[in-house]
Amino acid sequence: MQGRKEFTPKMLYQVHLTDLIPAHNFYRLLDQSIDFRFLYKATAKYYGDEGQESIDPVVFFKICLVGYLNNINSDRKLIEYCSNCLDVRLFIRYDIDEALPWHSTISRTRQLYGEEVFLSLFKEVLKLCVSKGMIRGKRQAVDSVFIKANASMDSLVEKEVLEDASAFVDELEENSEFKTTSTRKKLVEQHHQWKKEAYKSQPNPSFKIDKVDEHGNLIRPRFVSNHTHYSPTDSDARVSVKPGKARQLNYFGQIAVDDAHHVITGACSDFADKRDSQCLEKIVELTEENLNENGIELEELLADGGYSSGEALKYLNQKNISAYIPNFGQYKPEREGFIFNKELHQYECIKEGSNKALLLFKGEKTDSKGYTKRTYRSSESDCKNCPLREQCCGKSTKFKKIDDSIHKEHYDRMHEKLTQNPYYAKKMVRVRSKTVEPVIGTLVNFTNMKRVNTRGIQQANKHVLMAALTYNLKKYLKFITKKTKIKAGVVSELQAKVSTFLKTAIYNLRNMFLSISIFKDYNLQPKINLA
Incomplete structure (x- = not known):
């Protein structure tokens, strides 16, 4: 016979939150594994002695943990999730009929606490992992x-351009992130112009060149750089990209x-x-x-x-x-046709049929990418009449030059x-x-x-x-649960071995007892009633 369930609310319920959550619940185990009370001392300096009471620091960090455990990024969604879950309510010590803190309280408290509080909680968890091996x-x-x-690429604005030297000095003293020099801006614009022209010949360009605005002008995407643009929404965010990913x-x-x-x-x-x-x-x-x-x-x-x-x-x-x-891709462990003389600090040409030129150390310089290199160069008199000059130096160059990183010893x-x-x-x-x-x-x-x-x-x-x-x-929780199961298995296996050993020992004693000659004439077998 088909059954149907109808819900009839009661006026009063006699129920406890602890009775509704099983003993093996994840949040019960989590609450038992770590003592959060040290957070009271770590956050005491952020509060005064008067005024309304704030959210409990332990409750705040527990709510944050719930968000990261369940991959919830929104504070609104996080409070809604915590309110609907009985095990989470027990974890944060809020009863069924208690209202949870507002989502804005979570946001403000997160901004209030310093990084050292979050780092102390990280170290406390790390200490637990160390204690378990x-x-x-x-x-x-x-x-x-x-x-x-948490900022869009549309929020980028161009940095203010400094034209004169005095403004540049002031910018250096301020160390401002929102200004740039005209030289830097010009270099970046030249690079972006080159990219714009180079991408035109690509079979599948990353932008459509047939888009026009209301005045009939072509709409092209703007090329942005951290040197020329910043986001006022989040000034610490930086434009970056990885292969196969979008710039953001x-x-x-x-x-x-x-x-x-x-x-x-x-x-x-x-x-x-x-x-x-x-x-x-x-x-x-x-x-x-x-x-x-x-x-x-x-x-x-x-x-x-x-x-x-x-x-x-x-x-x-x-x-x-x-x-x-x-080592990164530009590193070269050795130079073909040349050996380095550490004592004289120079390169020596060893190619067959060459003039055996010497490349002397000429000094250190920093290139446009910021790498400082040592330069070794030969004289034109040694290389201009060398039969291998064109394949070694090029058609127009009359000397050989080798650049090495100042940290080549570490690379080697x-x-x-x-x-x-x-x-x-x-x-x-x-x-x-x-x-x-x-x-x-x-x-x-x-x-x-x-x-x-x-x-x-x-x-x-x-x-x-x-x-x-x-x-x-x-x-940590998975590790201690796994260890407990392993230990229980070892104990049960040991008990089984002991039981088998005792049974074998008793059987051997019985056989020994029956084999003694004094008992051979006695029938120790159980009697069978044939009636």
């Missing part, structure tokens, strides 16, 4: 990702991951117009500090070629950190390390890839780090720290 500390893998800023305003997020159980040991954000190598020192210092506080030393560092630079390699050598970073040392044991170097590449890249994918797609909902570099740093500590908390 989840971090080895020997090898850390580093990688970066762009985080979309981003922040630059970095994480360091331990290779033992893929726990994040360091996380921070930076400006998106920087290269990876320029941000390496910041993440290494932060990771080393976090590990040292737990009695762990950083020994090895793994990174991709984007982190390769002379300054970065020099810094790692000074810190005595063994790094495995592939890294190249030697990678080629001395190529099997181990390839293994380190695989270890880096399988350690840090899945973690970044999880952070971006499932832990709310894809887009920052606030504005400013400090708020972006808080965002990265919260996403990282949420990931570590999930790893």
